[in-house]
Each structure stands twice: as structure tokens, then as C-alpha cells.
Amino acid sequence: MKVLNVITSPLMYDGISMSVLNYFYNIDNKKVQMEFVAPFVLEDIGKKIKEYNGKVHIIKGRKKQPLKYIKKLSALIKENKYDIVQAHGSSAILSLEMIAAKKAGCKIRVAHCHNTKADHKLIDKFLRPIFYKTYTHAFACGEEAGKWLFKNRKFEIINNGKDIEEYKYNEDIRKEYRKKYNLENKIVIGHVGNFNNQKNHDFLIDVFYNLVKQNFKYYLVLIGKGYTQPSIEQKVKTLGIEDKVLFVGKSSKVGQWLQAMDIMVLPSKFEGFPLVLVEWQIAGLPCVVSDRVTKEVKLTNLVQFISLDKEPEYWARKIRKIQIQDRNLIKDKVVNQIKEKGYDIKENAKRLDRKSVV
DSSP: OEEEEEESSOBSSSHHHHHHHHHHHHSOTTTOEEEEEESOBOHHHHHHHHHTTOEEEEOOOTTTOHHHHHHHHHHHHHHHTOSEEEEEESSGGGHHHHHHHHHTTOSEEEEEEOOSOOSSHHHHHHHHHHHHHHOSEEEESSHHHHHHHHTTSOOEEOOOOBOHHHHSOOHHHHHHHHHHTTOTTOEEEEEESOSSTTTTHHHHHHHHHHHHHHOTTEEEEEEOOOTTHHHHHHHHHHTTOGGGEEEEESOSOHHHHHHHOSEEEEOOSOOSOOHHHHHHHHTTOOEEEETTSOGGGOOSTTEEEEOTTSOHHHHHHHHHTOOOOOGGGTHHHHHHHHHHTTOBHHHHHHHHHTSSOO
8 A cells, every 4th residue: 555645844853743754653564655745854854764665755835836736746646656645734725735636546535634723714714615525534633623624524533642662751861861961950841842833932931930030940941943942042041041941952852851851831822632742741741731732632640731811920830839759650650541542653553554544
């Protein structure tokens, strides 16, 4: 079976890319030949895909030249005779991929929704009638994401599973990273996500500033990159807390970094099903999350929701009340809960192997 996964954003270390790649790395490539389309791919990710006998095709112009994009994508699909084309995004703009696949004669066209909001609302609204007529199968990362894009139409939830062993709490790695980055005797607040309006880093810095004012042991580690990073870095300097904030950038070592953290904070303005929250819970970390995030992410008792209408000082007060516990004592219980909820990527990949649609 030949499957083409179309990633509508750059193929890098972000939620959508990693959720798709996790399945690719764990699926039986003797049964399924999987390839990718993206406007850009990080070099190390491209190399790893090749190691797993996959292939990446670069097609640009989705936003600026959609008709040329459809033509190029359709030609690729027709030439390689894919059995399935699956496109990943969060709006009816996925109709571009569905049209290209239909034009190329692909009978199984999967639209996979990963979020609960569209960046381009007018285009999304305009394309909805076309979108609903061009896909054949509907997937979503969660209930809310599915209802957002497919409304009252049928869709199937595909859990964004993770490699349990990669994120499970490891005392040795914790000691290594905390020593290497001078985090010993500190209470480390963590966040993993692109720097953009959705992730709400500006609010996160306000929360952290309120923590530091009460206790100088707090330290903030931010993993990710994006267009709002320069303004966030400037805000950190203006507040005089640059010695307490570490900007890691993009990292392929998130699993290791999580061992060094103590509490994770996600004040997002909206989310589909944030994969990072699965990772954080596997690692046994307390998670403080905005009420704009789907409640489906609460796989364990480690997650607590706080309204974004509350002031940063209120968030800080809640965080200060969290007791830092020995994660060795809870790691097996947490992992079992994650597996029972269906978020073990190895088991999920086996189930997809048995499906007619991957």
C-alpha cells in the first residue's frame, strides 16, 4: 500500500509533524510504503525519513500560488499512483489537497484535522462546500477538532500516540541535564511550543514574573522558535529576569529536557489536541493549562485547568501551591494510565496496520 502524507506546514519539530512522523517510525514499512509532501523539511528529519525507507517531496506555493500547487501535487500523485492521500491541517483549505488527489484519480482521500481554529477564516468559510465534497475519509486528533472541521459529519479520532520509553521519567537524565544547565536547587517551569500568538508566551512571561517576585528559585525553560520570540526576549530583558529564562530553540531532545523540568505551563489561546501534553504526562510532570485547551488532554490527574480570564498573579498563586513530588514513585502508574487511554504509539501503529486507511 502506498500512502502520501501531505504536511501543509514545514516538516520540523512541531506538533503536527511529529504526530505524523511518530506513526511513520513505528508502522510496518513492509506493508505500508509512506511518503511525504511538505514546503520545507529540516535536514536531520529528512535523513531520518530516508533511514526508514521513506521519501520527502518538496512542493511550495500553497498560499501564494494555490493553482500551481494543486497542479504539481496532482501530477506527483498521478505519477506515483498512491493508494491513499492524507492531508494534515486544521481548515477547509485542505480542499486544495483533496482536489489534487481527486484530479489524480486517488480514491481514498483523507482529511486529518489537528486544531480547532483556522488562521484564514474567510477562506475557510468559502471553501467549506468544496471541502465537504472532495474528501472521502475524515480523521481528527480529538473530539473538539473533529467537530470544528467536520461539524455533524462522521469522523474518526486518531490518537496522537507517543513513544512511552522516550518520555518516561528517568532520574539519571534529570540529574545530567540539571547539572549541565545549572538547574540544581531550582524549581524549573517548562514550556514546549512554537513562538506564536496561539501559544501565548506573553502571558506566560507575566505568570513567571509573578513567580520570581515571590521566590528566586524559579527558572523558566522555553523550547521552540517562532515569529514572536524577539518580542518575548525583549520583554524578559525589560522585566530584568533574563538570568532566569533559558531560550533553548528547536530541539530534538525534548524527551530528555522534560526530565529536568518540575512543572509545565501551557496558557494557549486555543488548541486541537496538543501532543506536548501527552509527553508531559508520560514524564510525570504537573501541567497547568488554560481553559481554552480541550479537556480531552486530561489523561491523568497531573493536569489542572485555569481560566485565561484570571490574572497572571492568580496563575502564579496556583503554581506555587503545587508540590514537587518524587516522580520515581508515580512513573509506572502514569505510564499505565496513558496506555489504557490509547496513547502508546507502538500499539496505535499496530492498529493502523490492520486498517484499510492509514
